[in-house]
Amino acid sequence: MKIDIVSVFPEYFEVLNLSLMGKAQSKGLLEITAHNLRDWTHDVHHSVDDTPVGGGAGMVMKPEVWAECLDELLGLPTPNEDDSPDELVFPTSESATSTTEEALDFSEIHDDAIFDDDIEDTENAGEIADIVDGNENKSEAAKATSLPTDESESSSATPVLIFPNPSAPLFTQRDATELSHAEHLLFGCGRYEGYDSRIPDYYRAQGVDVREYSIGDYVLNGGEVAVSVMLEAITRLMPGFMGNPDSIVEESYTGEGALLEHRQYTKPAVWRGLKVPEVLLSGDHGKVDRFRRDEALTRTNEIRPDLIEALDCKALDKADRKT
């Protein structure tokens, strides 16, 4: 599987060279490349963010920089920005008016934003200088003049494009399983207040399979950790990734009747006065399986009743129903 990751902190992904993920790369099962989004900027500050249209705190990642980067990595032509309609009007609030005089002019917002962007960039100036040192802007090769007209043409060999986003649907084991069969994944890590929402919209319209996922009901500083989480969940399901393939068969959230796993024990049978359940020492596989299944059902009911509610009745046997 080929994996491209775009981030303003590509160094985050050096940890992917460790452990099983590192081994999978050595074996040629995974080919991971972390790209620096700032490589696709053209200004002296290598800015990737701008003030939010409509006002508000923080900065939003600019669509132009992301687009140059994604066009190149997705192998899509970059339309000539001069051909884009420039009479775009952004309503800011209910008080926004539709009259021409009071309508918001994007070029004014953009000019003001340069000042704020400089402030934001000053905070990261040291890190940015290190990151961009020796950078070449790569976009020239990717430039073309027109958008693809045939959707199938652009979607045929393109990767699945994934943006982590706390306000998106939750990433689940089901998604990990599906994506473990993909040939090529491209992750885009958000920062600041997130990325301009038109970025995923635009690539969906080009026929790209675009996914946005949250990894949980909390907010992180950036998408790097979220991408690492998704990547690990996806790649460990690839055939050949785990030393022992059986270890991913009976796990929490796995299979048709997805439950939390039963509790786990190892030797010794008694540790600091605490005993492992007697049945696990019986050698009776049928009894052990039943014990574990009952425990999985009971724990899931206590901890994640939503999973029990979502269970397909067909995934339950007679003994399950008693539990």
Ligand code: SAM
């Ligand atoms: N303003 C956004 C909100 O309130 O929904 C939060 C932006 S967050 C500070 C910056 C970036 O971190 C996001 O664009 C996303 O890429 C990533 N991120 C933060 N929390 C995440 C989560 N729970 N799941 C996935 N990505 C997350």
